[in-house]
Amino acid sequence: MSTTASDMLGQPLTDVEASVLALYEQTKSILQRDDLAPCVRHNLVQSLAALAQVVNDLDLRLEHLYDLGA
Amino acid sequence: MPAAESPFWNPKNETMPRDQLAALQLVKLQRTVEWAAERSPFYRRRFAEAKFEPSQLRKLDDIRRIPLLTKDEWIRAQEEQPLFGDLLAAPAERAIRYHLTSGTSGRTPLRVLDGTRDWQWNSEIWAYGLWALGVRPTDVVYLAFSYASFIGFWGAHYGAEKIGALTIASGNMPTEARVRQIVELGATTVCATPTYAIRLGRVAREMGIDLAKESRIERVVLGGEPGGSVPATRRLITELLGGECGDFAGMTEIGTNMVVECSHHPGGPHIVEDHIFEEVENPVTREPVGYGERGERVVTSFGRGMIPLIRYKTGDLVERMPHTSCTCGRTFDLYRGGILGRADDMKVIRGTNVFPAAVEAIVREYREVDEFRIVLEREGDRDEITLLLELHPHVTDDVREGLCERMAAELAESHEGLRFNVVLADAGSLPRFELKARRLEDRRPQHSGAAS
Numbered sequence: 001m002s003t004t005a006s007d008m009l010g011q012p013l014t015d016v017e018a019s020v021l022a023l024y025e026q027t028k029s030i031l032q033r034d035d036l037a038p039c040v041r042h043n044l045v046q047s048l049a050a051l052a053q054v055v056n057d058l059d060l061r062l063e064h065l066y067d068l069g070a
Numbered sequence: 071m072p073a074a075e076s077p078f079w080n081p082k083n084e085t086m087p088r089d090q091l092a093a094l095q096l097v098k099l100q101r102t103v104e105w106a107a108e109r110s111p112f113y114r115r116r117f118a119e120a121k122f123e124p125s126q127l128r129k130l131d132d133i134r135r136i137p138l139l140t141k142d143e144w145i146r147a148q149e150e151q152p153l154f155g156d157l158l159a160a161p162a163e164r165a166i167r168y169h170l171t172s173g174t175s176g177r178t179p180l181r182v183l184d185g186t187r188d189w190q191w192n193s194e195i196w197a198y199g200l201w202a203l204g205v206r207p208t209d210v211v212y213l214a215f216s217y218a219s220f221i222g223f224w225g226a227h228y229g230a231e232k233i234g235a236l237t238i239a240s241g242n243m244p245t246e247a248r249v250r251q252i253v254e255l256g257a258t259t260v261c262a263t264p265t266y267a268i269r270l271g272r273v274a275r276e277m278g279i280d281l282a283k284e285s286r287i288e289r290v291v292l293g294g295e296p297g298g299s300v301p302a303t304r305r306l307i308t309e310l311l312g313g314e315c316g317d318f319a320g321m322t323e324i325g326t327n328m329v330v331e332c333s334h335h336p337g338g339p340h341i342v343e344d345h346i347f348e349e350v351e352n353p354v355t356r357e358p359v360g361y362g363e364r365g366e367r368v369v370t371s372f373g374r375g376m377i378p379l380i381r382y383k384t385g386d387l388v389e390r391m392p393h394t395s396c397t398c399g400r401t402f403d404l405y406r407g408g409i410l411g412r413a414d415d416m417k418v419i420r421g422t423n424v425f426p427a428a429v430e431a432i433v434r435e436y437r438e439v440d441e442f443r444i445v446l447e448r449e450g451d452r453d454e455i456t457l458l459l460e461l462h463p464h465v466t467d468d469v470r471e472g473l474c475e476r477m478a479a480e481l482a483e484s485h486e487g488l489r490f491n492v493v494l495a496d497a498g499s500l501p502r503f504e505l506k507a508r509r510l511e512d513r514r515p516q517h518s519g520a521a522s
Contacts, residue, residue: 049186053190057082
């Protein structure tokens with residue numbers, strides 16, 4: 001999980017931003033596993049895509065996630 | 071502040087000071103270009119040919135080191151490596167959506183793919199726009215659109231769902247059925263092309279329904295073709311449907327909207343600048359033009375990663391204005407009058423430039439006109455331009471008399487004296503459109519086909 005405490009412009013994170021970023025990184029981390037049931041993997045992919053949009057909108061991360069299925 | 075009370079979908083970025091916004095765009099541009107260089111063979115080759123490396127992007131202006139991307143090049147890449155070409159930056163099997171748009175030659179369509187995250191981004195930009203126009207979770211959003219492969223209002227559907235509005239897909243219903251649903255389900259927001267919004271209103275009147283009085287429509291989201299910022303067109307739509315109009319513009323190549331109109335109606339849509347980088351260039355010299363000057367839009371998307379879009383030459387003509395032209399509080403610049411036309415729509419008739427959108431702006435001032443068509447023909451060595459008008463059946467003979475002459479005079483005045491042949495067509499003889507209207511027919515040798 002990333003420990004970077006700033007956004008893409010170097011600004012410190014708010015509490016909400018830090019929480020959202022932690023969720024995002026945690027979801028990515030779970031999707032690295034190869035033992036997930038289809039219902040877990042594919043619903044998490046949907047969640048990750050939505051979280052990726054939140055961290056993008058909040059200027060925290062801009063990443064492409066095709067390798068994780070999103 | 072509770073979310074529903076926020077005037078902005080993304081307050082952080084929509085009100086960001088311009089210097090910070092530029093810094094954000096630079097970071098996103100660097101990542102987008104690095105991604106393309108790393109994953110897309112097309113861009114890797116292209117950058118190498120231009121002796122460009124992503125590390126050269128130190129300020130936004132450095133983007134001009136990258137060559138423009140044209141639709142023809144993109145289609146050629148797809149023809150050489152069917153079906154999707156080597157612009158792809160991820161395997162096609164990662165995609166969840168497929169859309170297409172017509173090509174320039176008519177032979178090969180342009181095909182695009184989106185992954186799950188790409189599609190989230192697509193609907194997100196629609197959500198920015200729908201929210202800016204006033205759509206909230208309590209709204210009922212009606213999509214008067216046939217779905218299928220044309221991207222059209224697909225993103226609006228998902229954007230409205232994301233907001234939490236009741237979202238109604240009308241699919242390939244007949245217009246009469248759509249009118250009934252709009253009334254029965256209490257639609258507050260209707261998404262349609264300007265042409266089809268007018269048709270909805272007129273068909274409703276023929277059914278004895280005045281949507282402006284008998285529906286709950288509060289706003290009409292216009293997209294899919296130019297015209298959403300033409301004042302006469304907007305007045306007519308508001309008169310027929312009720313509600314305020316909002317002009318949105320996007321393209322299949324990008325996957326979503328790039329410009330969205332807010333509820334302050336500043337005379338044009340805002341650019342969604344935290345997700346899309348727009349340049350405006352002189353179409354001949356390719357030099358950047360300043361605020362208020364007309365030029366061609368060149369677009370770079372920070373969104374879709376499966377097919378990176380860097381410096382795409384859109385052909386759209388625009389006039390960029392500073393964000394201070396609007397009182398809504400957004401720091402995003404806007405395009406005065408929306409998409410003013412297309413560089414390749416321009417026709418030269420006896421030395422005079424004619425844009426279909428400019429002709430439409432005049433025709434729409436005449437409420438008696440139900441439909442129209444522009445026909446270009448060669449007579450001997452002379453080009454002629456004819457405007458066919460279909461009037462509403464209820465137009466009386468005294469109104470009919472002299473209308474063509476009045477309109478011809480007005481058109482000539484706005485086109486350096488060019489004479490338009492304005493003639494009446496029989497009722498029901500001109501084609502109607504649901505999606506992109508094609509009202510210009512160029513019958514001159516080597517110009518065959520409908521152009522717009």
